[in-house]
Every structure is written in C-alpha cells, then in structure tokens.
Amino acid sequence: FAEDGSQLWLRFPAKNGISADQIIAKGNSTTLNIARKELSSHWQGQTVELRTDKSLKNLKDGYTIKSNQNKIVISAGKEIGLLYGVYHILRLQQTNVSTVNLNITEKPSYDVRILNHWDNLDGTIERGYAGHSLWKWEDLPNTISPRYQEYARANASIGINSVVLNNVNASPNMLREDYLRKVKVLADIFRPYGIKVYLSVNFSSPKVLRGTENSDPLNKNVQKWWKEKASEIYTLIPDFGGFLVKANSEGQPGPQDYGRTHADGANMMADVLKPYGGIVMWRAFVYSPSKDDRAKQAYLEFVPLDGKFRDNVIIQIKNGPVDFQPREAFNPLFGALRKTPEMVEFQITQEYLGQANHLVYLAPLFKETLESNTYSNGKGSTIAKITDGTLRPAKMTAISAVANIGEDTNWTGHHFAQANWYAFGRLAWNHELTSDQIADEWIKMTFTDNEKFVNPVKEMMLTSRETAVDYMMPLGLHHIFAGGHHYGPEPWGDYKGGRPDWSPVYYHQADKNGVGFDRTKTGSNAVSQYFPPLNEMYGNIETCPENLILWSHHVPWQYKMKDGKTLWEELCYKYDSGVHKVRDYQKLWDQMEPYIDRQRFDEVQSKLKIQSKDAVWWKDACLLYFQTFSKMPIPYDIERPV
Ligand code: GCU
Structure with a gap:
C-alpha cells in the first residue's frame, strides 16, 4: 500500500479476491460491475450472491445481508444498495468481524447524504486546507483526473450519495453552458457510484449571465431564464440533484434585494426543478450587520415563513446559530419550523478547529448536535428525529457537511482529518452509530487492528474535540x-x-x-428562541450548562x-x-x-x-x-x- 494516505480507509487486502464463479449476480450495469470488481479484487470469504429484490424498495438505498459458512446473500431494492452491501462486508472483513451467520438489515437515516464543496472555479477553495480543488475545471471536459473516480468510490464506500461541487459563494459562471458540460463529465463518473451532482447557484445569475433587468424572483423574464436553465441542465444531466442557495447573507444577492422573501426566491427555483425531481436546499445561514444579536437572525427571518415553501425546498441550517464554532448551543431554528423540512449543515473542514494542523475528531461534535433535544415536540425531540423524518414526516430528508477534501495526496491535509469525512458519511447513513464505533472502524481500516494502537489512538480521537475547546474557547x-x-x-x-x-x-x-x-432577558434574549424548558435552563445562570455559560451569560x-x-x-x-x-x-x-x-x-x-x-x-x-x-x-x- 501507498503509505501516503492516498488510499484513505480503503486499504483492503492486496491479495486477490474470490473468483468470478463465486460471485453470483444478474445484470451488467456499471454499478454491478463495480461491485463485482471490488469482490474479485478484495473479498476473501464466502461465495457472494447479489440480488435485486423489488420488495426491499422501502429500504431506499438500504440492503440486507444474510450468510452462512459458504455463502453471503446481499439483497437490495436498488443496485446501489448492492454496492453499499459489498462495501459493508469488505468493512467487516477488514475490521476482523466474522462474516458467518450474518443477518443484517440496513436503511439509511437520510435520503440525501451530501458533501458541500466550497470550491471556486479558479481552483481555490474557500476554507480549504488540503491544497487546491480536486476539480480541474480548466482541464475538463477533455482531461479526466483518475481521482474523480477514486473520490466517488470513497464516498460510495460510506454511503455518501450527493455532492455540491462549488462554493456557496457561487460564481454565476457555474451555470454557463461550458461549465455545465464539465459538470456533466463529473456527474457521469459519479453516477455508477450512486452519487448525484448538485450546484450552488448565485441568485443574480440571470442578470449577470443573460442581462435580464434584474433577478427579481417574481419577474417573468427571470423565471423564464431559470426555467430554460433547468431544462438545459437536465438535458445534460438527467439525474441532476438540484440547487444549494446562499442568499442575502454576507453580501450575497437574494430575493430581499427586490423586497421579496426567502420563500419567494426558493419557490421560484423549486418550481423549475420540480418537473425533473430536483430540490432546493435553501440556507438559513443569513445575517447582516444589525444591532441585534447575530445568533437570532436565522430564526427571526425563517419562522414567519414556515409553511410558505414548496415541498421540494428544504432549509439547510448550520448546527449552531453563529458559525461552526468549537462549541455552540444548537441552532434554535431546529424544531421551530413545523411545516418545512429542515436539514443540518455541519462543517468537516476545520475552519475554526485548527484547520489541517490540529487533530480534532468531529464525530462527538456531530453527535452532540444530532442528539440535542429541542423539546419542539416534548421530550425526545432530538435534532436527529426532527431531520430524519421521525417527528416531521418529510417528502425528503437530508444531511450535509462542508467537505475538507482537496488535491493533497492524502486528500484532507491531516491524516486524521480523513476520519471526519468518514465519520460524516457513516453518521449520515446511520446517526445512531456512536463516535466510538466509528473511530474504531476507521482506525482499523486506516492503520491497523493491533489493539495496542487502536485503544490509545481511539481515546485520543474521542477526547480531541473537547481538548480543542479547552485550549481555544472553553x-x-x-x-x-x-x-x-x-x-x-x-x-x-x-x-x-x-x-x-x-x-x-x-x-x-x-x-x-x-x-x-448576555443572551438572557437582560441582554439579547436569544435564549427565548428555545422551547421550554431550554429557554429557562439557558436563561438561568445556575442551570445553564457550564460548557455554555459564557455563550448565554x-x-x-x-x-x-x-x-x-x-x-x-x-x-x-x-x-x-x-x-x-x-x-x-x-x-x-x-x-x-x-x-x-x-x-x-x-x-x-x-x-x-x-x-x-x-x-x-x-x-x-x-x-x-x-x-x-x-x-x-x-x-x-x-x-x-x-
Ligand atoms: C463562514 C465562513 C465563510 C463562508 C460562510 C458560509 O462565515 O467563514 O467563508 O462563506 O461561513 O457558510 O456561507
């Protein structure tokens, strides 16, 4: 193996896998062929049968695995589920778990498990600490880096099924025809790995690219432009996922520039994507200079719009109300929207956590958010249950994170930052996994299963986020x-x-x-945005958790x-x-x-x-x-x- 980290956690045994006659599968799609190739290159156990079974459709991308001594049967409603099942057994093999007598059913926690790349068209990355962008826009569509496929494989191995290719501070040029042709090439490479492509879009695109008089979402010419753009995109990329939008935040254009609301803007885009099954992820990270507490702004802007969004709009909310800090209270918008689907945005790239220099394992931070009880529907109203469809039946569920991936040989700059990409994927697939389980798997796959290494290194990883909080912002x-x-x-x-x-x-x-x-009544009163009893708990210095005491007092x-x-x-x-x-x-x-x-x-x-x-x-x-x-x-x- 290359010891430079380029293999990520995909360090399956180098020896040959099972022979072709030990792989039973009907069909010849690229996805199935990838599954076959993974098995014949790396699987060293029983005969494997891959079965598509329409009755398993309700598992969505999920699968079942059943085995005895001689055979493993992986069944799934869709072929991608079979590939995920193959990565599952390879993971078991690699972490030394027996693959006999398996009886596993897996169903992902979220429909859309998406990485947000903050990559610019000039190759730089906003808050990217692992070199330049992986996407070589200048070379595309003609020259194709082998890393595109390796990237897709790594994502598929942990169940990530969607990617936003470009920065939320989006260049209008992303939607130019020549760039869409480049995007198509990436989409074609990612598709067999079950990955859909999405784009961040700039709200002023019609005005900038076509010279419409403005980009007002209620202007017929503007609507027409977006409609035609959607048709152009879907002609090239029939399974295009949709748009991610940062509007009226940090100086980005948006519907408020024309006296319209976030709902007006989001719905205009949702309408043009709807016929193709596309979605709009509209970000709630909005704030502008104001005398009021920045932490309150998303709630103030979005709660009045609850129920006004189309059903293919989902509100993408950063885990905390300020900005990916080492520790924040969770964002009070979670649970506050009752009629509008909500999704979490995490940040894998460690903008505020020592970037690519500090070893900070983020699963505990992700879990802390997902397990936070909002009390929106009484006890047990965790952010996980609000966003995964348990408490709010949703047409679609999603979870996102800002990627830490760049062109560095080891992909993420720090070898241990790979664990954060891995942990996000695993939690997006199953938010009930513990930080410990994920670290355990990752260490064994990435380094060694020697307990003398695994146990201390795991302990280091599990405590590392709290350690960073202590030396930065306790x-x-x-x-x-x-x-x-x-x-x-x-x-x-x-x-x-x-x-x-x-x-x-x-x-x-x-x-x-x-x-x-002071976020209590004597200060900004941001604590009032939380449901009882949290408003009281945060608001009272005696009951406020000490790890957030300076957050609210x-x-x-x-x-x-x-x-x-x-x-x-x-x-x-x-x-x-x-x-x-x-x-x-x-x-x-x-x-x-x-x-x-x-x-x-x-x-x-x-x-x-x-x-x-x-x-x-x-x-x-x-x-x-x-x-x-x-x-x-x-x-x-x-x-x-x-
Ligand atoms: C942070 C970050 C910016 C980014 C913004 C966002 O403020 O520093 O670089 O653009 O978040 O999430 O939109």
Missing part, C-alpha cells in the same frame, strides 16, 4: 479567532469602523465585571463555578488542561511508532508538534488578554504564560 466562549483566516486567537480584535458582528470583542464582551455574551470573574473555583480560575485551568492534553497526545503518539508505517507516523508527529505549540499560543494569548480585565492572578499551579 466554557462557551466563541468567535475570538483572528479575523479573516480564523486560525489563531485574536480576542482583542475590535474592528472599529468595520463590522462589529465580526469583532471578537463583540462576542466575549469582557470588561472589569466579567466575560461572556455575562459572568462575573468571581462567580463560583460548580467545583468551587471562581470563573477566572476555571478559565485558567481549562486553557491549561487543553495544553496538557495535547502534550499527552504527543507522548501517546510517540509510543505508536512500532505499529504503523514511517511516513504517516512522522507526518502525524509533526502536525501534533504544531498543535501543541498552537495550544500554548491560544492559552497565553487568551489568558493574558482576559487578565487585563479580571486583574486576577494566574493560579500558582498552572504553567505561566510567557
């Missing part, structure tokens, strides 16, 4: 990143004359009395925390413990040298070194800065900032 602090690149700390950032809602000082509000953003420096320390001391100990945990990871990793290859060992070791230095940087910068307000001493038993 106790509910948020958005104190350096402006622009969002890599290091800049709690002192005060963009006077610029956008206050982009200034760190706006988010932490530190002064001589205390620190934290301005807390006095002397405030007594549950463990008896003052807030100031607690902050100091949290930062310090984050630093120590990263140093522990370094020591732990050093012990792992005997179990894996040199290249990946070295590369991870040097990334941990950066992470460790960065953790100290975060701690020193934040504590020294906040100390100018608290005027309290750094506790004697933690490392002095230098």
Whole structure:
C-alpha cells in the first residue's frame, strides 16, 4: 500500500479476491460491475450472491445481508444498495468481524447524504486546507483526473450519495453552458457510484449571465431564464440533484434585494426543478450587520415563513446559530419550523478547529448536535428525529457537511482529518452509530487492528474535540479567532469602523465585571428562541450548562463555578488542561511508532508538534488578554504564560 494516505480507509487486502464463479449476480450495469470488481479484487470469504429484490424498495438505498459458512446473500431494492452491501462486508472483513451467520438489515437515516464543496472555479477553495480543488475545471471536459473516480468510490464506500461541487459563494459562471458540460463529465463518473451532482447557484445569475433587468424572483423574464436553465441542465444531466442557495447573507444577492422573501426566491427555483425531481436546499445561514444579536437572525427571518415553501425546498441550517464554532448551543431554528423540512449543515473542514494542523475528531461534535433535544415536540425531540423524518414526516430528508477534501495526496491535509469525512458519511447513513464505533472502524481500516494502537489512538480521537475547546474557547466562549483566516486567537480584535458582528470583542464582551455574551432577558434574549424548558435552563445562570455559560451569560470573574473555583480560575485551568492534553497526545503518539508505517507516523508527529505549540499560543494569548480585565492572578499551579 501507498503509505501516503492516498488510499484513505480503503486499504483492503492486496491479495486477490474470490473468483468470478463465486460471485453470483444478474445484470451488467456499471454499478454491478463495480461491485463485482471490488469482490474479485478484495473479498476473501464466502461465495457472494447479489440480488435485486423489488420488495426491499422501502429500504431506499438500504440492503440486507444474510450468510452462512459458504455463502453471503446481499439483497437490495436498488443496485446501489448492492454496492453499499459489498462495501459493508469488505468493512467487516477488514475490521476482523466474522462474516458467518450474518443477518443484517440496513436503511439509511437520510435520503440525501451530501458533501458541500466550497470550491471556486479558479481552483481555490474557500476554507480549504488540503491544497487546491480536486476539480480541474480548466482541464475538463477533455482531461479526466483518475481521482474523480477514486473520490466517488470513497464516498460510495460510506454511503455518501450527493455532492455540491462549488462554493456557496457561487460564481454565476457555474451555470454557463461550458461549465455545465464539465459538470456533466463529473456527474457521469459519479453516477455508477450512486452519487448525484448538485450546484450552488448565485441568485443574480440571470442578470449577470443573460442581462435580464434584474433577478427579481417574481419577474417573468427571470423565471423564464431559470426555467430554460433547468431544462438545459437536465438535458445534460438527467439525474441532476438540484440547487444549494446562499442568499442575502454576507453580501450575497437574494430575493430581499427586490423586497421579496426567502420563500419567494426558493419557490421560484423549486418550481423549475420540480418537473425533473430536483430540490432546493435553501440556507438559513443569513445575517447582516444589525444591532441585534447575530445568533437570532436565522430564526427571526425563517419562522414567519414556515409553511410558505414548496415541498421540494428544504432549509439547510448550520448546527449552531453563529458559525461552526468549537462549541455552540444548537441552532434554535431546529424544531421551530413545523411545516418545512429542515436539514443540518455541519462543517468537516476545520475552519475554526485548527484547520489541517490540529487533530480534532468531529464525530462527538456531530453527535452532540444530532442528539440535542429541542423539546419542539416534548421530550425526545432530538435534532436527529426532527431531520430524519421521525417527528416531521418529510417528502425528503437530508444531511450535509462542508467537505475538507482537496488535491493533497492524502486528500484532507491531516491524516486524521480523513476520519471526519468518514465519520460524516457513516453518521449520515446511520446517526445512531456512536463516535466510538466509528473511530474504531476507521482506525482499523486506516492503520491497523493491533489493539495496542487502536485503544490509545481511539481515546485520543474521542477526547480531541473537547481538548480543542479547552485550549481555544472553553466554557462557551466563541468567535475570538483572528479575523479573516480564523486560525489563531485574536480576542482583542475590535474592528472599529468595520463590522462589529465580526469583532471578537463583540462576542466575549469582557470588561472589569466579567466575560461572556448576555443572551438572557437582560441582554439579547436569544435564549427565548428555545422551547421550554431550554429557554429557562439557558436563561438561568445556575442551570445553564457550564460548557455554555459564557455563550448565554455575562459572568462575573468571581462567580463560583460548580467545583468551587471562581470563573477566572476555571478559565485558567481549562486553557491549561487543553495544553496538557495535547502534550499527552504527543507522548501517546510517540509510543505508536512500532505499529504503523514511517511516513504517516512522522507526518502525524509533526502536525501534533504544531498543535501543541498552537495550544500554548491560544492559552497565553487568551489568558493574558482576559487578565487585563479580571486583574486576577494566574493560579500558582498552572504553567505561566510567557
Ligand atoms: C463562514 C465562513 C465563510 C463562508 C460562510 C458560509 O462565515 O467563514 O467563508 O462563506 O461561513 O457558510 O456561507
């Protein structure tokens, strides 16, 4: 195997698999042939029969696996289910699980399991940390990189079935005919792997590309343009998935430019896609400079529109109401829309989590959101159940995440960032899997099944998100990143004359009395957007979970925390413990040298070194800065900032 990480988790045994007569399957579609090839190249167990069975249609992309000593039968309503079943047994084989006497039924949690690439047409990636874009727009449609297929295979192996190719800050050019021809080539490569292509679209496209007088969604010429564009797209790509739209957010154009609503804009697009079965994923990440709390804006804009959207529109909502912070309260819009389907947008690319330098395993963050109880329908109204159709029967269900993939040999920049791509796919398929199960599988597939490696490395992964929170923004602090690149700390950032809602000082509000953003009744009252009892719970400093206390309260420096320390001391100990945990990871990793290859060992070791230095940087910068307000001493038993 290449030890450069290019194989991802797909490191099946290099030896030959079973022979052709041990693979029983009718038909000759490309999808089935891929399944056959995977088996004949890698499967070393029983005879495998692949059966399409129309009665299993209700499993959607799912499948059943039944086996005895001699034979495995994989059945599915659709051929793609058979390919997923093949990857399932290969995963079992690779993680050393017996494949005898299997009786498995799998049905995905979500219909649309989608990666959002924030890739630009010039090859750069917004918040991309693994090199340039995988899509070589200049070379397409003629020159085809072999990585397109490898990418599709990797996604199929974990059940990802949809991709948005371009940045939400979309160039209108994406919809030009020459680019659509390039998109078609990718769609054709992805199709046999069960992957549909979607595009981010710029709301002003008709005006920019065709010169319509405006892009008002109620303008007949504008509607006609979109209708013709849809027809052009579907002629090239008959199974095109639909549009992702960022409108009236961060300066992007949108229906509000013409006095129309998000519903007017979304419905216009939904109508042109409807005849072809396409959907609109309309983003709720909307905010503009305002005196009010940015965290409240999505709720304020979207709740009044509930019920006004077409049934092929789904509202795509970031997990938190601010912006992919190390920890945020969940977005109060979840559950608040009762008649409109909602989907989560996670961020795999670690914009606010050390980018491609820090080892931060994100499954615990994803799970924290999915398992959050919104109380929209009483107890048990988790975000998972609101979005997967359990509590809100929906025509379609979906889950998305911003991809961390680039042209780097190892795809994601950091070897451990591959685990976040993997974890998103596995959770999109089955949101009940635990972070532990997913890490376990991934480590065994990617590195080794030697327990001396698996157990400590898994422990490191499982604690890594909390560790990052501790050394960056403990106790509910948020958005104190350096402006622009969002890599290091800049709690002192005060963009006077610029956008206050982009200034760190706006988010932490530190002064001589205390620190934290008051979102209670005495402040922005954002907590009132949560259903009871959460509004009360977050609103009361005594009941607010301590890991979010500075998210919703301005807390006095002397405030007594549950463990008896003052807030100031607690902050100091949290930062310090984050630093120590990263140093522990370094020591732990050093012990792992005997179990894996040199290249990946070295590369991870040097990334941990950066992470460790960065953790100290975060701690020193934040504590020294906040100390100018608290005027309290750094506790004697933690490392002095230098
Ligand atoms: C963040 C990110 C931007 C991105 C935006 C979005 O603000 O920093 O780069 O465009 O989110 O999700 O639209």
